[in-house]
Each structure stands twice: as structure tokens, then as C-alpha cells.
Amino acid sequence: MIARLVTRYLLLFLVVLIALDIVAYIFVGRIYAGELQPALGTPEYARAYALAMRNVAITIVLFNVPLLALVGLLSYVLARVTIRPLEMARQRERDFAAEAAHELRSPLATIAAVAQAAQQQTDADLHASLTTIENTALDASEIVADLLTLAREPSQHALHREILDLAILTQQCAREFEKRAINSSIALVIQTESALVQGDERRLRELLRNLIENALxxxxxxxxxxSNANGRFAELTVEDDGSGIDAEIRERIFERFYRTNGSEGLGLGLAISRWIAYAHGGALTxxxxxxGGALFRLRLPAITTR
Incomplete structure (x- = not known):
């Protein structure tokens, strides 16, 4: 693709260059003809004019050769700059398709295996098999929904915005995880101040649940x-006392399907969370x-009250 693009750039430049060469040749020829006007019609005029124009042609060619080499180099650089984003986009598409196929293969294989086994089961066992099929199908559906979400640009997604208080949202989401935290001997410390935003409640709940789930x-x-309001921004932080996140992978953890060693899940939660933050005009870092541990910070445009 790069060679084809370089060829196009060179051909375009060559057409322009030939046109300019012709104009220059004619223009210089008229100048020489004017200077040799007194000798017009003599053999000396013909020889002098032919020699002058031959020198003009040689000069043009000698000028064109390094110019074409320079333009060729610049065309290659321009082609690389032009093609690079396209190559990266295509690679992301290939990775996305491969990752999606890999993640969907497991639940679909489970559905097929359980369905085949159900054909040989009694009525008592059939209910349990159907429940497994249903739950696995729902898991696959959630994976597809997450993948479709990440495939869209945040700016292209319609949010159902309303006035929300991050303090209330934080308290409500924390209550959902109280039992799990107690069972894991982890204390949930909630220190919230009112922080009003215009946001999609369902999406922001999803983001906060992902962060708490990750912290657990x-x-x-x-x-x-x-949570707190800080000038033009509302902030929400989730902090844990775990082993923390190495600086070199802090951006990678927000990539689709990225998982640290020994981590559970599909590696979509943090990618979805950052997508939600961007869709709200905010940031997640x-x-x-x-x-010690990790500190996730969500920053969104705040609603200021007077």
C-alpha cells in the first residue's frame, strides 16, 4: 500500500513538473530568441539558438533528478504518516475480532455441551441444565453488549442525562457490595460530599460498580x-490498599481484554468504565x-449551584 501511495504522489508531482519544465523551456527559448534577434536568419543564429536550448534542456534535467529524488523521499515519509493510522485501525479491528471470538467461544461451547447432555437427562436434571444454559447465554449476551459499546465512539452514544449527586450514587453502590466486603474481611469506608453532575445514572452506576468490583x-x-466537588469538576475516587499498579501498565489496564497475572474476569470492566467517563466529557485515571494500593479517580464536569 505504501509503494502504491508513493507512486501516486510521484506521478502527480511528475505531471506538474513536466508542465513547469515545458513552460520554463518555452519562456527561456523566447528570451534567447530575443537576444539573438540581430542574427536572425543566419547560420550563426541557428547554431547559437540550438546550443542555448540544448543547455537549457540539460539544466532542466540536471535540476529535475535531485528534485525527484527528494520528492520521492518526502512522498515515502508522507505515505508512512498517512498509512500508519489506517494500519493501526485495521490491526485494532483484527485484534477486536480475534478477542471477541475467543471470549465468546467458551460460553457458546458450554451452551452446546450442556444442551447435548440435556438430551440424555431425566426431567429432574433437565431443569438444572436449562438454568445453566440460560445463565451462560446471558453471560454471552453481556459480553456482546460490552463489545458493541466499546466499538462505538463515546461521542456517538446517546446518554440519558439527568442531574445526579455522586455522593448518593456512591452510597447506593457501596451498599450493594457490603455483604461481599464483610465476607472478605474488607472495610468499606465512605467519605462523600455532594457533587452534582449531568449524567446517565445507569452508566455511572456501571462505572462505579466496576471500580468497586476491581478494588474488592x-x-x-x-x-x-x-466524592467531592472541586471547582468546575466533580470527583469520585475509589482507593484500595492492595499491591498497586505498576506505572508501565497503568494505561494498558484500560484496554479491552487486558488482564494482569492471576486476575479474574474478561478484562472489559475498566475499558467500559473509561469509555463511560469519556462519553460524559470526563476522564478516568x-x-x-x-x-499503597491503587487510586482510581473519576472526574466529570460539575453542575455549580449558586
Whole structure:
């Protein structure tokens, strides 16, 4: 593709260059004809004019050769710059398709296996098999929904915006995880201040659940949830006291299907969460917590009250 693009650039330049060469040749020829006007019609005129024009042609050719080489080099650089984003986009599409196929293969294989086994089962066992099929199909459906979400640009997704208080949202989501936290001997510390935003409640709940879920997997003893309004922005932070996240992979954890060693899940939660933040005109970042562990910070445009 690069060679084809370079060839096109060179052909376009060559057409323009030939046109300019012809114009220059004619223009210089008229100048020489004017200077040799007194000798017009003599053998000396013909020889002098032919020699002058031959020198003009040689000069044009000698000028064109390095110019074409330079343009060829610049065309190659331009082609690389032009093609690189397309190559990256195509690679992302290939990776996306491969990853989607890999993640969907497991639940679909489970459905097929259980369905085949159900044909040989009694009525008592059949209900359990159908329940397994239903739950696995729902898991596959959720994977497809997440993949379709990530395939869209955040700016192209319609959000059902309403006025929300991140403090209330945080408290409500935290209550959903209280039992799990207690069973895991992890304390949920909630320190919230009112922080009003225009947001999609369902999506922001999903984002916060993903962050709390992630914190529960890595925390040793405590998770801290905070919200506050800071000037033009509303902030929500989820902090754990786990082992933290190495600086070199802090951006990679927001990529689709990225999983750290030994982690569970499909690796879509944080990618979805950042997508939701971007769709709201905000940002989701991660840094070191003050006392070790990871600190995820959601920042959204705030609604200021007077």
C-alpha cells in the first residue's frame, strides 16, 4: 500500500513538473530568441539558438533528478504518516475480532455441551441444565453488549442525562457490595460530599460498580470511596490498599481484554468504565494511593449551584 501511495504522489508531482519544465523551456527559448534577434536568419543564429536550448534542456534535467529524488523521499515519509493510522485501525479491528471470538467461544461451547447432555437427562436434571444454559447465554449476551459499546465512539452514544449527586450514587453502590466486603474481611469506608453532575445514572452506576468490583479483588483490608466537588469538576475516587499498579501498565489496564497475572474476569470492566467517563466529557485515571494500593479517580464536569 505504501509503494502504491508513493507512486501516486510521484506521478502527480511528475505531471506538474513536466508542465513547469515545458513552460520554463518555452519562456527561456523566447528570451534567447530575443537576444539573438540581430542574427536572425543566419547560420550563426541557428547554431547559437540550438546550443542555448540544448543547455537549457540539460539544466532542466540536471535540476529535475535531485528534485525527484527528494520528492520521492518526502512522498515515502508522507505515505508512512498517512498509512500508519489506517494500519493501526485495521490491526485494532483484527485484534477486536480475534478477542471477541475467543471470549465468546467458551460460553457458546458450554451452551452446546450442556444442551447435548440435556438430551440424555431425566426431567429432574433437565431443569438444572436449562438454568445453566440460560445463565451462560446471558453471560454471552453481556459480553456482546460490552463489545458493541466499546466499538462505538463515546461521542456517538446517546446518554440519558439527568442531574445526579455522586455522593448518593456512591452510597447506593457501596451498599450493594457490603455483604461481599464483610465476607472478605474488607472495610468499606465512605467519605462523600455532594457533587452534582449531568449524567446517565445507569452508566455511572456501571462505572462505579466496576471500580468497586476491581478494588474488592485487590484490596487487603480497606476500600475508601470519596466524592467531592472541586471547582468546575466533580470527583469520585475509589482507593484500595492492595499491591498497586505498576506505572508501565497503568494505561494498558484500560484496554479491552487486558488482564494482569492471576486476575479474574474478561478484562472489559475498566475499558467500559473509561469509555463511560469519556462519553460524559470526563476522564478516568489511576495513580498510587497514599498508603499503597491503587487510586482510581473519576472526574466529570460539575453542575455549580449558586
Amino acid at each position: 479483588r485487590h484490596a487487603r483490608s480497606v476500600i475508601r470511596l470519596r 489511576v495513580a498510587d494511593a497514599d498508603h
